[in-house]
Amino acid sequence: MTVSTQRIPPQTGAGFELRRGDVLVVIDPQGEQVADLMAFAAEGREEWLSSGRTFDYNETIYLTTGHVLYSNRSRPMFTLLRDDVGQHDFLLTPCSTETFEILYPPGTAEGHPSCFGNLVAAFAPYGIAPDQIPTTLNIFMNVRVDERGRVVIAPPLSRAGQRLELRAEMDLVVGLTACSAEGSNNGTFKPIDYQIIRGQDRG
Template sequence: MIPEPPVYRIPKQSGAGFTLKRGEVLAVIDPQGEQVSDLMAFAADTPSEWLSSGRTFDYNETISLTTGHVLYSNRSRPMFTLLRDDVGQHDFLLTPCSTETFEILYPPGTADGHPSCFSNLLRAFEPFGIQPDQIPTTLNIFMNVVVGEGGRLRIGPPRSTAGQRLELRAEMDLIVGLTACSAEGSNNGSFGPIDYQIRPPAQEVQRS
Protein backbone atom coordinates (compact mmCIF):
# COMPACT_ATOMS: atom_id res chain seq x y z
CA MET A 1 0.00 0.00 0.00
CA ILE A 2 1.28 3.45 -0.94
CA PRO A 3 1.57 5.62 2.19
CA GLU A 4 -0.53 8.77 2.33
CA PRO A 5 1.59 11.86 1.56
CA PRO A 6 2.06 14.28 4.45
CA VAL A 7 -0.24 17.25 4.96
CA TYR A 8 1.58 20.52 5.56
CA ARG A 9 0.10 23.43 7.49
CA ILE A 10 0.54 27.11 6.66
CA PRO A 11 -0.09 29.08 9.87
CA LYS A 12 -2.58 31.94 9.77
CA GLN A 13 -1.43 35.10 7.95
CA SER A 14 1.67 33.43 6.48
CA GLY A 15 2.78 31.60 3.33
CA ALA A 16 4.88 28.81 1.86
CA GLY A 17 6.85 28.20 -1.32
CA PHE A 18 7.53 24.84 -2.95
CA THR A 19 7.89 23.07 -6.30
CA LEU A 20 5.51 20.76 -8.16
CA LYS A 21 6.44 18.25 -10.85
CA ARG A 22 4.24 17.77 -13.89
CA GLY A 23 1.43 15.35 -13.03
CA GLU A 24 1.58 15.91 -9.27
CA VAL A 25 -1.64 16.94 -7.59
CA LEU A 26 -1.81 19.83 -5.13
CA ALA A 27 -4.67 19.67 -2.63
CA VAL A 28 -5.41 23.00 -0.90
CA ILE A 29 -7.48 22.35 2.22
CA ASP A 30 -9.36 24.70 4.55
CA PRO A 31 -9.05 22.87 7.88
CA GLN A 32 -11.30 25.13 9.94
CA GLY A 33 -13.57 26.84 7.40
CA GLU A 34 -14.00 30.36 5.98
CA GLN A 35 -10.31 30.85 5.15
CA VAL A 36 -8.99 32.10 1.82
CA SER A 37 -5.71 30.93 0.27
CA ASP A 38 -3.84 32.92 -2.41
CA LEU A 39 -2.02 30.78 -4.99
CA MET A 40 0.54 31.88 -7.58
CA ALA A 41 2.70 29.72 -9.83
CA PHE A 42 5.61 30.15 -12.25
CA ALA A 43 7.10 27.78 -14.80
CA ALA A 44 10.04 26.13 -13.04
CA ASP A 45 12.39 26.49 -16.03
CA THR A 46 11.22 29.98 -17.07
CA PRO A 47 10.05 32.23 -14.21
CA SER A 48 8.96 34.86 -16.76
CA GLU A 49 6.00 32.52 -17.43
CA TRP A 50 3.33 32.76 -14.77
CA LEU A 51 -0.28 31.89 -14.00
CA SER A 52 -2.54 34.30 -15.90
CA SER A 53 -6.08 35.24 -14.92
CA GLY A 54 -6.71 36.91 -18.29
CA ARG A 55 -5.63 33.94 -20.40
CA THR A 56 -7.55 31.58 -18.12
CA PHE A 57 -10.77 33.59 -18.42
CA ASP A 58 -10.32 33.91 -22.19
CA TYR A 59 -9.90 30.22 -22.89
CA ASN A 60 -12.52 28.94 -20.42
CA GLU A 61 -14.99 31.69 -21.38
CA THR A 62 -16.01 32.13 -17.76
CA ILE A 63 -14.84 33.77 -14.54
CA SER A 64 -16.44 30.96 -12.48
CA LEU A 65 -13.68 28.36 -12.40
CA THR A 66 -14.36 24.87 -11.06
CA THR A 67 -13.80 21.14 -11.69
CA GLY A 68 -12.60 20.43 -15.22
CA HIS A 69 -11.33 23.91 -16.03
CA VAL A 70 -7.73 24.47 -17.09
CA LEU A 71 -5.64 27.36 -15.73
CA TYR A 72 -3.30 28.90 -18.31
CA SER A 73 -0.03 30.80 -18.24
CA ASN A 74 0.67 34.21 -19.77
CA ARG A 75 2.15 32.23 -22.69
CA SER A 76 -1.12 30.33 -23.19
CA ARG A 77 0.20 26.99 -21.92
CA PRO A 78 -1.79 24.88 -19.43
CA MET A 79 -0.40 25.14 -15.90
CA PHE A 80 -3.10 23.42 -13.82
CA THR A 81 -6.23 21.37 -14.31
CA LEU A 82 -8.86 21.56 -11.57
CA LEU A 83 -9.67 17.98 -10.55
CA ARG A 84 -11.87 18.42 -7.50
CA ASP A 85 -13.70 21.45 -6.14
CA ASP A 86 -15.64 21.03 -2.91
CA VAL A 87 -16.69 24.67 -2.68
CA GLY A 88 -17.32 26.00 -6.20
CA GLN A 89 -16.51 29.61 -5.32
CA HIS A 90 -13.06 31.11 -5.92
CA ASP A 91 -11.72 34.43 -7.19
CA PHE A 92 -9.26 35.23 -9.97
CA LEU A 93 -10.10 38.94 -10.30
CA LEU A 94 -8.40 40.56 -7.31
CA THR A 95 -4.72 40.99 -6.56
CA PRO A 96 -3.12 39.67 -3.34
CA CYS A 97 -3.62 41.99 -0.38
CA SER A 98 -0.63 44.27 0.26
CA THR A 99 0.40 47.15 2.51
CA GLU A 100 -1.17 49.47 -0.05
CA THR A 101 -4.43 47.48 0.07
CA PHE A 102 -4.81 48.22 3.75
CA GLU A 103 -3.76 51.86 3.35
CA ILE A 104 -6.23 52.54 0.53
CA LEU A 105 -9.21 50.34 1.42
CA TYR A 106 -9.08 50.05 5.21
CA PRO A 107 -7.65 53.26 6.72
CA PRO A 108 -6.52 54.35 9.15
CA GLY A 109 -3.79 52.39 10.88
CA THR A 110 -4.27 48.89 9.50
CA ALA A 111 -1.10 48.93 7.39
CA ASP A 112 1.41 49.34 10.22
CA GLY A 113 2.90 45.89 10.72
CA HIS A 114 -0.10 44.19 9.14
CA PRO A 115 0.76 40.90 7.37
CA SER A 116 -0.26 40.67 3.74
CA CYS A 117 -0.47 37.95 1.10
CA PHE A 118 1.83 39.94 -1.16
CA SER A 119 4.60 40.14 1.44
CA ASN A 120 4.11 36.48 2.34
CA LEU A 121 4.36 35.49 -1.32
CA LEU A 122 7.53 37.56 -1.68
CA ARG A 123 9.12 35.62 1.19
CA ALA A 124 7.89 32.31 -0.23
CA PHE A 125 9.35 33.04 -3.68
CA GLU A 126 12.61 34.62 -2.49
CA PRO A 127 14.60 31.32 -2.59
CA PHE A 128 13.54 30.91 -6.23
CA GLY A 129 14.63 34.39 -7.34
CA ILE A 130 11.09 35.65 -8.07
CA GLN A 131 10.96 39.45 -7.88
CA PRO A 132 8.06 41.62 -6.59
CA ASP A 133 7.04 42.93 -10.02
CA GLN A 134 6.63 39.35 -11.28
CA ILE A 135 3.70 38.65 -8.94
CA PRO A 136 0.40 39.34 -10.76
CA THR A 137 -3.23 38.58 -9.85
CA THR A 138 -3.42 35.43 -7.73
CA LEU A 139 -5.93 32.60 -7.73
CA ASN A 140 -7.75 33.34 -4.47
CA ILE A 141 -8.96 29.90 -3.44
CA PHE A 142 -12.23 29.85 -1.45
CA MET A 143 -12.62 33.64 -1.79
CA ASN A 144 -16.23 34.73 -2.30
CA VAL A 145 -16.26 37.73 -4.64
CA VAL A 146 -19.74 38.66 -5.84
CA VAL A 147 -20.14 40.65 -9.07
CA GLY A 148 -23.19 42.86 -8.65
CA GLU A 149 -25.13 45.37 -10.70
CA GLY A 150 -22.93 47.58 -12.84
CA GLY A 151 -19.97 45.28 -12.23
CA ARG A 152 -19.68 46.31 -8.58
CA LEU A 153 -17.55 43.87 -6.58
CA ARG A 154 -18.47 42.75 -3.07
CA ILE A 155 -16.50 40.36 -0.88
CA GLY A 156 -18.65 37.94 1.09
CA PRO A 157 -17.68 35.32 3.69
CA PRO A 158 -15.91 32.30 2.19
CA ARG A 159 -18.28 29.40 1.59
CA SER A 160 -15.71 26.76 2.55
CA THR A 161 -16.36 24.61 5.59
CA ALA A 162 -13.85 22.60 7.63
CA GLY A 163 -12.02 20.02 5.54
CA GLN A 164 -13.16 21.16 2.11
CA ARG A 165 -10.55 21.31 -0.63
CA LEU A 166 -9.54 22.30 -4.14
CA GLU A 167 -7.32 19.85 -6.03
CA LEU A 168 -5.14 21.01 -8.94
CA ARG A 169 -2.98 18.83 -11.21
CA ALA A 170 0.25 20.43 -12.40
CA GLU A 171 0.51 20.39 -16.20
CA MET A 172 4.17 21.47 -16.15
CA ASP A 173 6.97 21.70 -13.59
CA LEU A 174 6.08 24.64 -11.36
CA ILE A 175 7.27 26.95 -8.60
CA VAL A 176 4.28 27.60 -6.32
CA GLY A 177 3.52 30.14 -3.60
CA LEU A 178 0.55 29.57 -1.29
CA THR A 179 -0.80 31.67 1.59
CA ALA A 180 -3.27 31.68 4.42
CA CYS A 181 -4.83 35.05 3.57
CA SER A 182 -4.21 38.02 5.85
CA ALA A 183 -7.14 40.30 4.91
CA GLU A 184 -9.94 40.53 7.45
CA GLY A 185 -12.51 41.36 4.81
CA SER A 186 -11.77 38.21 2.82
CA ASN A 187 -12.04 35.79 5.76
CA ASN A 188 -15.22 36.92 7.54
CA GLY A 189 -13.26 38.89 10.13
CA SER A 190 -11.01 36.13 11.43
CA PHE A 191 -7.93 34.15 10.38
CA GLY A 192 -7.12 30.47 10.20
CA PRO A 193 -4.46 28.18 8.75
CA ILE A 194 -4.39 26.51 5.35
CA ASP A 195 -3.31 22.91 4.80
CA TYR A 196 -1.85 21.49 1.61
CA GLN A 197 -0.84 18.08 0.34
CA ILE A 198 1.18 17.04 -2.73
CA ARG A 199 0.27 13.68 -4.23
CA PRO A 200 2.15 11.82 -6.97
CA PRO A 201 0.34 11.15 -10.26
CA ALA A 202 -0.62 7.63 -9.25
CA GLN A 203 -2.75 9.02 -6.40
CA GLU A 204 -4.67 11.65 -8.35
CA VAL A 205 -7.99 9.75 -8.18
CA GLN A 206 -10.63 11.91 -6.52
CA ARG A 207 -11.51 10.93 -2.99
CA SER A 208 -14.87 11.01 -1.29
Protein backbone atom coordinates in the same frame (compact mmCIF):
# COMPACT_ATOMS: atom_id res chain seq x y z
CA MET B 1 -0.32 5.47 -0.03
CA THR B 2 0.32 7.92 2.79
CA VAL B 3 0.31 11.63 1.94
CA SER B 4 1.61 14.11 4.48
CA THR B 5 -0.32 17.29 5.21
CA GLN B 6 1.57 20.55 5.53
CA ARG B 7 0.08 23.45 7.51
CA ILE B 8 0.49 27.12 6.66
CA PRO B 9 -0.08 29.08 9.89
CA PRO B 10 -2.46 32.06 9.85
CA GLN B 11 -1.22 35.10 7.89
CA THR B 12 1.86 33.31 6.49
CA GLY B 13 2.85 31.59 3.26
CA ALA B 14 4.94 28.78 1.78
CA GLY B 15 6.86 28.12 -1.43
CA PHE B 16 7.44 24.72 -3.04
CA GLU B 17 7.89 22.93 -6.36
CA LEU B 18 5.54 20.68 -8.30
CA ARG B 19 6.38 18.29 -11.11
CA ARG B 20 4.08 17.72 -14.05
CA GLY B 21 1.40 15.25 -12.98
CA ASP B 22 1.59 16.11 -9.28
CA VAL B 23 -1.70 17.02 -7.60
CA LEU B 24 -1.81 19.92 -5.16
CA VAL B 25 -4.61 19.60 -2.61
CA VAL B 26 -5.51 22.86 -0.84
CA ILE B 27 -7.61 22.30 2.28
CA ASP B 28 -9.49 24.74 4.51
CA PRO B 29 -9.16 22.94 7.86
CA GLN B 30 -11.43 25.19 9.91
CA GLY B 31 -13.68 26.89 7.34
CA GLU B 32 -14.04 30.41 5.91
CA GLN B 33 -10.33 30.86 5.14
CA VAL B 34 -8.92 32.06 1.81
CA ALA B 35 -5.65 30.81 0.29
CA ASP B 36 -3.82 32.88 -2.35
CA LEU B 37 -2.01 30.79 -4.96
CA MET B 38 0.49 31.84 -7.64
CA ALA B 39 2.69 29.69 -9.87
CA PHE B 40 5.58 30.18 -12.27
CA ALA B 41 6.98 27.77 -14.83
CA ALA B 42 10.01 25.99 -13.40
CA GLU B 43 11.82 26.28 -16.72
CA GLY B 44 11.48 30.07 -16.90
CA ARG B 45 10.19 32.72 -14.52
CA GLU B 46 8.86 34.79 -17.43
CA GLU B 47 5.87 32.42 -17.58
CA TRP B 48 3.24 32.68 -14.85
CA LEU B 49 -0.34 31.78 -14.04
CA SER B 50 -2.58 34.23 -15.91
CA SER B 51 -6.07 35.24 -14.87
CA GLY B 52 -6.75 36.91 -18.22
CA ARG B 53 -5.77 33.92 -20.35
CA THR B 54 -7.66 31.60 -18.02
CA PHE B 55 -10.87 33.64 -18.19
CA ASP B 56 -10.56 34.02 -21.94
CA TYR B 57 -10.13 30.34 -22.76
CA ASN B 58 -12.70 29.06 -20.25
CA GLU B 59 -15.19 31.82 -21.15
CA THR B 60 -16.08 32.35 -17.49
CA ILE B 61 -14.75 34.06 -14.38
CA TYR B 62 -16.20 31.33 -12.16
CA LEU B 63 -13.72 28.46 -12.20
CA THR B 64 -14.46 24.96 -10.92
CA THR B 65 -13.97 21.24 -11.59
CA GLY B 66 -12.78 20.52 -15.13
CA HIS B 67 -11.49 23.98 -15.93
CA VAL B 68 -7.90 24.47 -17.07
CA LEU B 69 -5.77 27.33 -15.71
CA TYR B 70 -3.44 28.84 -18.32
CA SER B 71 -0.15 30.70 -18.29
CA ASN B 72 0.51 34.08 -19.88
CA ARG B 73 1.95 32.05 -22.80
CA SER B 74 -1.36 30.20 -23.23
CA ARG B 75 -0.03 26.88 -21.98
CA PRO B 76 -2.00 24.79 -19.44
CA MET B 77 -0.56 25.10 -15.94
CA PHE B 78 -3.23 23.39 -13.81
CA THR B 79 -6.39 21.35 -14.26
CA LEU B 80 -9.00 21.57 -11.51
CA LEU B 81 -9.81 17.97 -10.55
CA ARG B 82 -12.03 18.40 -7.50
CA ASP B 83 -13.79 21.45 -6.10
CA ASP B 84 -15.78 21.05 -2.89
CA VAL B 85 -16.75 24.71 -2.67
CA GLY B 86 -17.36 26.02 -6.19
CA GLN B 87 -16.55 29.65 -5.39
CA HIS B 88 -13.08 31.14 -5.87
CA ASP B 89 -11.70 34.45 -7.11
CA PHE B 90 -9.21 35.24 -9.87
CA LEU B 91 -10.05 38.95 -10.22
CA LEU B 92 -8.37 40.57 -7.21
CA THR B 93 -4.69 41.01 -6.45
CA PRO B 94 -3.10 39.63 -3.27
CA CYS B 95 -3.57 41.92 -0.27
CA SER B 96 -0.59 44.20 0.34
CA THR B 97 0.48 47.02 2.65
CA GLU B 98 -1.16 49.39 0.17
CA THR B 99 -4.40 47.37 0.36
CA PHE B 100 -4.66 48.05 4.08
CA GLU B 101 -3.67 51.72 3.66
CA ILE B 102 -6.29 52.38 0.98
CA LEU B 103 -9.20 50.09 1.87
CA TYR B 104 -8.97 49.60 5.63
CA PRO B 105 -9.20 52.03 8.61
CA PRO B 106 -6.26 54.42 9.18
CA GLY B 107 -3.35 52.77 10.97
CA THR B 108 -4.33 49.25 9.91
CA ALA B 109 -1.37 48.82 7.58
CA GLU B 110 1.32 49.28 10.23
CA GLY B 111 2.85 45.87 10.90
CA HIS B 112 -0.01 44.06 9.17
CA PRO B 113 1.01 40.83 7.36
CA SER B 114 -0.10 40.58 3.75
CA CYS B 115 -0.41 37.88 1.11
CA PHE B 116 1.80 39.89 -1.21
CA GLY B 117 4.53 40.12 1.42
CA ASN B 118 4.23 36.43 2.19
CA LEU B 119 4.44 35.53 -1.51
CA VAL B 120 7.50 37.76 -1.92
CA ALA B 121 9.19 35.80 0.88
CA ALA B 122 8.04 32.44 -0.49
CA PHE B 123 9.33 33.16 -4.00
CA ALA B 124 12.60 34.88 -3.03
CA PRO B 125 14.60 31.59 -2.86
CA TYR B 126 13.54 30.92 -6.46
CA GLY B 127 14.78 34.26 -7.77
CA ILE B 128 11.30 35.69 -8.37
CA ALA B 129 11.13 39.44 -7.72
CA PRO B 130 8.16 41.26 -6.16
CA ASP B 131 7.21 43.00 -9.40
CA GLN B 132 6.81 39.61 -11.10
CA ILE B 133 3.88 38.60 -8.84
CA PRO B 134 0.57 39.22 -10.66
CA THR B 135 -3.07 38.58 -9.75
CA THR B 136 -3.39 35.44 -7.65
CA LEU B 137 -5.92 32.62 -7.70
CA ASN B 138 -7.72 33.31 -4.42
CA ILE B 139 -8.95 29.89 -3.43
CA PHE B 140 -12.22 29.82 -1.43
CA MET B 141 -12.59 33.62 -1.75
CA ASN B 142 -16.21 34.64 -2.28
CA VAL B 143 -16.24 37.59 -4.69
CA ARG B 144 -19.51 38.54 -6.36
CA VAL B 145 -19.90 40.85 -9.35
CA ASP B 146 -23.23 42.63 -9.72
CA GLU B 147 -24.95 43.74 -12.91
CA ARG B 148 -23.11 47.08 -12.84
CA GLY B 149 -19.71 45.45 -12.40
CA ARG B 150 -19.40 46.30 -8.71
CA VAL B 151 -17.25 43.82 -6.80
CA VAL B 152 -18.48 42.63 -3.41
CA ILE B 153 -16.42 40.45 -1.05
CA ALA B 154 -18.57 38.12 1.05
CA PRO B 155 -17.56 35.50 3.64
CA PRO B 156 -16.04 32.37 2.12
CA LEU B 157 -18.44 29.49 1.55
CA SER B 158 -15.85 26.86 2.50
CA ARG B 159 -16.55 24.62 5.48
CA ALA B 160 -14.01 22.77 7.60
CA GLY B 161 -12.20 20.08 5.62
CA GLN B 162 -13.31 21.18 2.15
CA ARG B 163 -10.69 21.22 -0.59
CA LEU B 164 -9.61 22.17 -4.09
CA GLU B 165 -7.42 19.73 -6.05
CA LEU B 166 -5.22 21.01 -8.88
CA ARG B 167 -3.11 18.81 -11.19
CA ALA B 168 0.11 20.42 -12.41
CA GLU B 169 0.35 20.33 -16.21
CA MET B 170 4.00 21.45 -16.23
CA ASP B 171 6.84 21.69 -13.73
CA LEU B 172 6.05 24.63 -11.45
CA VAL B 173 7.26 26.84 -8.64
CA VAL B 174 4.29 27.59 -6.40
CA GLY B 175 3.53 30.12 -3.66
CA LEU B 176 0.56 29.56 -1.34
CA THR B 177 -0.71 31.67 1.58
CA ALA B 178 -3.22 31.67 4.39
CA CYS B 179 -4.79 35.03 3.52
CA SER B 180 -4.15 38.00 5.82
CA ALA B 181 -7.09 40.26 4.89
CA GLU B 182 -9.87 40.47 7.47
CA GLY B 183 -12.46 41.31 4.86
CA SER B 184 -11.77 38.17 2.86
CA ASN B 185 -11.99 35.71 5.78
CA ASN B 186 -15.09 36.88 7.66
CA GLY B 187 -12.98 38.78 10.19
CA THR B 188 -10.76 35.94 11.39
CA PHE B 189 -7.39 34.40 10.49
CA LYS B 190 -6.97 30.64 10.29
CA PRO B 191 -4.47 28.19 8.81
CA ILE B 192 -4.48 26.55 5.39
CA ASP B 193 -3.40 22.95 4.86
CA TYR B 194 -2.00 21.46 1.70
CA GLN B 195 -0.90 18.09 0.36
CA ILE B 196 1.22 17.17 -2.64
CA ILE B 197 0.32 13.85 -4.28
CA ARG B 198 3.25 12.97 -6.52
CA GLY B 199 2.38 11.84 -10.03
CA GLN B 200 4.23 8.55 -9.67
CA ASP B 201 2.23 7.77 -6.49
CA ARG B 202 -1.17 8.12 -8.11
CA GLY B 203 -3.16 5.25 -9.46
